[in-house]
Amino acid sequence: MPHVQPAQLSEFDLIRRYFTRPVRKAALGVGDDCALVEGRPGHHLAISTDMLVSGRHFFPDVAPRALGHKALAVNLSDLAAMGAEPRAFTLALALPEAEPEWLAELAGGMLALADEHGCELVGGDTTRGPLTLSLTVFGDVPLRAALRRDAARPGDDIWVSGTLGDARLALGDCRGEWLLPEPEFTQVRPRMDTPTPRVALGMALRGVAHAALDISDGLVGDLGHILSRSQVGALVDVDALPRSAVLAGQPEAIQRECVLAGGDDYELCFTAPAGQRDAIAAIGERLALPLTRVGAITPEPGLRLVDRAGNPTRYEGASFDHFAAP
């Protein structure tokens, strides 16, 4: 590869500029959590692909079982964000060496999560190279039921599932940005290492929610994708953003950074009309998963953040961009 360019393109600019073209045969192409193509009768096939690179998406000394789980989890999360039911996946794997115990653990973590979701490994490729995992997942979604990023409407409530920011809190400790007491780190670490894809929630939100996505790069950035694709804006109450007791015990600046810009929690953010509040509460109860209303979609563009008193608040951080200057 040639040298670094002075003005680097962002990851999203890159994709848009060179690889996005209007779809012809597919129902939905590049730019949402999944692509949609013609599927089995009455269904679209939702397809998503994610690549995990050692030293970038996980630490080189990560436990292989956790890595196997996470690699599939982040892909299942894209199906969840679309309301799709997992069906199958492929795995392409580059490995520096073929070390049997390590591979057995990787496969164990991955296939245990696959079994939990009835998602079958149907094909793959293995090669020698810098440790890299690339998965492609397939799921079924009934026609017209997919939760797309471009479907938010003014007046919609904005919801998030679970709690936000714990994965970022754990990562900050690993990176030395802050130091957590051992018991607190132990509590938040699984959110970073072995995230739970919200598959059942995504499927339950078919016909209930308008737009949805999974929060992988941070709420501010990810919600921004819904806003730009739906050509709307949003008002979000930063104090309403759900956080764990561990995160709520941290200094205010760390809390903000974690809930607003922390990726890797893989919770869902979705929008739904106010008339669906009871239905959403019932879904949360059935799944034993907190669902929290954190704001509203507005007709005027832009994301405005306010505190619990309704006063505007500023957030200067940015969501994660793989090609931003280091």
Place this chain on the structure above:
Amino acid sequence: MPHVQPAQLSEFDLIRRYFTRPVRKAALGVGDDCALVEGRPGHHLAISTDMLVSGRHFFPDVAPRALGHKALAVNLSDLAAMGAEPRAFTLALALPEAEPEWLAELAGGMLALADEHGCELVGGDTTRGPLTLSLTVFGDVPLRAALRRDAARPGDDIWVSGTLGDARLALGDCRGEWLLPEPEFTQVRPRMDTPTPRVALGMALRGVAHAALDISDGLVGDLGHILSRSQVGALVDVDALPRSAVLAGQPEAIQRECVLAGGDDYELCFTAPAGQRDAIAAIGERLALPLTRVGAITPEPGLRLVDRAGNPTRYEGASFDHFAAP
């Protein structure tokens, strides 16, 4: 990753040991050119994934346009080997830097081939990392029409398309194993850099051929997959293996190495009953693609190589294994 193990597993052992399980929902899982899952009405969806790593599958200074072509071509070749019609693909891309001109060329080469085959880019992922491309392709194949590896029958003819060994001949020059005169290198190089997936041939062989695969790791090793999965053997006439004029002009030892063990030509090897010889000749004529009968499937297991006089001949080489000791 931990240190190198003294006794390394082969790529195929690896996959079999940790990642192969009996399929439940899918019609065909790990171990053929493509997996088959339920598709649009009357069809299976054929799925294949391949990963290309810099320094292993291509030279780091490869022309990006050729790399874009090849990355998709090797995946389309898996669809061809199954008799599937290309439909869509996803691309996961790890890049050290986001260099616009390089990316434009990569996308150009890839999307030109995609357009030629009506195969739409529907999704992807881009990240920073060691240069790696991982593609997953999807194609349609009518129910019961797929060309599987396990379908060869005793008495079948064995056929190969095009000519074998030119890609290996070019690679040997690049690696300094032998030196070709410049005009000869120029003739064979495109076979290595920009292989042609035999998509139309694969589709034409539906209902004509029994078993098929694409030759990506060398005829001996790849035909071995058909033999073991079909539980049959084969007799192959080494002198009948089709080769270009350039290859036919090389020393005998180089010719043998290239036609028997040379991967990367992406020609198809297929088996068909003798009653289909006329139909196969007609297909070759229509596609302007030489199709050559090189041997026969036998009931007794094992691959026996003979020369044109019918005398047994030995070949000591092996097909490419990504995890064999370097």
